Amino acid sequence: MTRINVKVDGVDHTDEVEPRMLLVHYLREQVGRTGTVVGCDTSNCGACTVHLDGRSVKSCNVLAVQADGHEVTTIEGIADGDRLHAMQQAFHDCHALQCGYCTPGMIMQSIDLLNDNPNPSEDEIRHGLEGNLCRCTGYHNIVKAVQQAAGAGVGGGGGR
């Protein structure tokens, strides 16, 4: 077992973990942040996407010990109390989710995408989300949601 210190959604955690434990399992099973989900076992689906020090990572592709001394933000840490993050609001407004299973990862990746490129073209949005699979929406409304969030200033500093 290895001791790690990780800040998750603003709260400091000190935990003993097996060195082989994936960050996503640490978040779900030890920290209780079940908003982040597992959709595959080959790093293809992106359902487990979180932010590590502000950049998106697939948390199934990071060991918990690699997060030692770092800050993790999950889907449960982006709203400001009852006030949704502009990307969450955009997903709701644009009906960019149906079953909602890919949604946490999709939202976290979409925020990262706009942080990189605040005014993306449709093509840039589509390629920026290529690592996140959705089976329900055909991506049509997800693209619209990212466009709405870009318009609301996410990535340009006005996201909240």
Place this chain on the structure above:
Amino acid sequence: MSVQTEPRASREIGNARKRKEDRRLITGRTRWTDNLVLPGMLHLAMVRSPFAHAKILSVDVEQAKAAPGVVQVITGADVADVQGALPCAWPITADQKAPDHPAIAVDRVAFSGEVVAVVVAASAAQARDAAELVDVDYEQLPAALDLKKARADEALAHPDLGTNTSAVWQFDSAQAGTGGDVDELIAAARVDGVVVEREFRNQRLIPSFMEPRSTVVDPTGEQFVMWSSTQVPHILRLMLATTLGVSESKVRVIAPDVGGGFGGKLQVTPEEVITFLAARRTGRPCKYTETRSESLLAAHHGRDQWQKLTLAADKDGTVRALKVDITADMGAYLGLVTAGTPILGAFMYNSIYTFDAYQFTCTNVFTNKTWTDAYRGAGRPEATFAIERMMDELAVELGREPMELRQQNWIRHEQFPFTSVCGLEYDSGNYEAATARAMELFDYDGLRREQTERRERGDSVQLGIGISTFTEMCGIAPSRMLGELNYGAGGWEHADVRMLATGKVEVVTGSSAHGQGHETAWSQLVADKLGVAFEDVEVLHGDTQIAPKGLDTYGSRSLVVGGQAVVRAADKVIEKAKPIAAHLLEAAADDLEFTDGRFAVRGAGEGGKSVSMGEVALATFAAHDLPEGIEPSLDSAATFDPVNFSFPHGTHLCAVEVDTETGQVSMRRYVCVDDVGTIVNPLIVEGQIHGGLAQGIAQALWEEAVFDDQGTLVSGSFVDYTLPTAADTISFVTDNTVTPATTNDIGAKGVGEAGCIASTPAVVNSVIDAVRHLGVNDIQMPCTPQRVWTAIRTAGRTTADPTTPESTSHFDPDQPNQDPPGPGDHTGVDDQKGTGA
């Protein structure tokens, strides 16, 4: 029947309400089954067969039992007497053959991925570690893998059955008295008409819901609570009772938030039964969550047919007869509706066209592969694909414009209600209107011009235009008709509407949503009906203790059947409220009218006395002053059994660009105009269409479940089973025309499967249209660059393109560290090669 253009008469129906479901989903507060943690909970891991067909000689569990955290290791032999057989709810013929379907294989495995042992341990990681230690000794048996060879009984999937043919099912319009003799008309057309004969492959797909399946079972004393990521909690409860011999009243099934299904969670799975057994044996809560690899391997697959069709027409293009001969791959076992899935397409090959004679024959065949079952559309996408491909082929044969040929043959709007050659009554529709709108949105003529220009200048990137004018039968289903088809249950749906003292409303529905937005749509229905606020309606579902009666969600049935049950229950609430309102208003009940949530004396005008539904609810709750003999409750229930299917239809148009040098297909434009009847929530309808389109397009271009010649699933991860990404798809143009359904009060026809059913042939037709002039007349799905390129290169020859070699090409026998193909133990060969290199 004309296209409805008048503005909506109500406040909620037709309103693009944002979904009530979203908040918990976008904030990560969802209750997926795998999120549940119960005190003392144990975790399961499955040991699965690596072989497609083998005898189990021995299962050595000693090492696994001794591993840290392991509580039990369960083998088939341990539970042989108590596990029963997994249910097949739809024996399609009286003489249907089927093997027993054990949850844990006892002495033989029939597909790669079948469970042979189960480890129960304190943590999921410990269970999985110990599963590696279970040592199973197999003796491989010859496996039936290729569908056509299996039909010829070259190797037997289940030797005890003596054949691979499970059942042969036929519909013949002459025998049924609903049309002419198909062979006579085909013979006549061979003399004096046109006959088009084709064989299509409808490949095997994997539903690939995003949430892997998960089950938790809590044995609470003598009761059992099961949480499962299922589409069918009610059916699951019933089947657990019948399979395991427990009392139905002792089982509670909860489907919490469920992450997609698409038919893939319309099942009673071995894993659910196993988790139940493990909880019963250990007396502790047990959880099993599959990995994605396990899901792709062992959750049921869909489609997988060879389709032979003969279409006879007059020389002027009038279609006369259609003869369909299907070979359907069941895989290794018959799941819940495996056998009936191809039959759901039986009455749809004739589609929207006025054939005089029709025959459909389906041969269900066992192979040693994952079993097939419902996948979005279930039988109807196969039918639509085949007929829409055939209509294009007929157009080519006759040198006709494909849309114009369809128009010549489809049911005209003034012919509704129309009885099809299968005897189904299509209640409403307007194919002309949907097509006209689609052609306009698509710029059909403009794209045809561009296509001609590209052809003329010999552009290396060619443009193709594909059409699909489709209908489907959904709103499954009239119980009487299901009975005639020998299905094991009815097709009704149930709802309760409860008035709370504060005027809020609880709606209990037997439909079990997993992404469809029932909470939102049902709220809209009830808000309009009872005149209460959208926000004041709470929809409860997905728990057999909260919603005890239901037949769940599949077959585009929820709004059409379940929604109608809600409407009827709400009607009964109004009827029950009326005498109480009359009493409060000191008027006669017969003089009252109910509008916008208020009872008032008819004709009393604006100043007249009135009482709201909420006030009646409070007065009923208090029950201080009710009319004599009236029970103090407004709560009402309704069970609705539809009298007919519903028949959504639409026109889908696809334009693709095909690079003739590389075979690469790029989507250029996709337009669809669907008539799904009255639309309750346009946002949800549009979303259902988008998602359906992506899945249907994926069948045409990208997805296929591929097995190698050992029966191993090669496309067993999302690396190889290529779901479309955002970068593969385009933004779609969708619109609707509306002819209300006449078989429910809402006027809805169902939308869940439409996009998936209609889009596949539109795309394939467009790909072939792009390269038709090069001599190509068919490309097997998925139309990968390699297949398109090969088709162009071998144009003029009909290519039977086997899927296996190309898909396994990355297993090159001449390279190091690769398993060479060939039966039996191959370690020796590998070793020799290793040392030789």
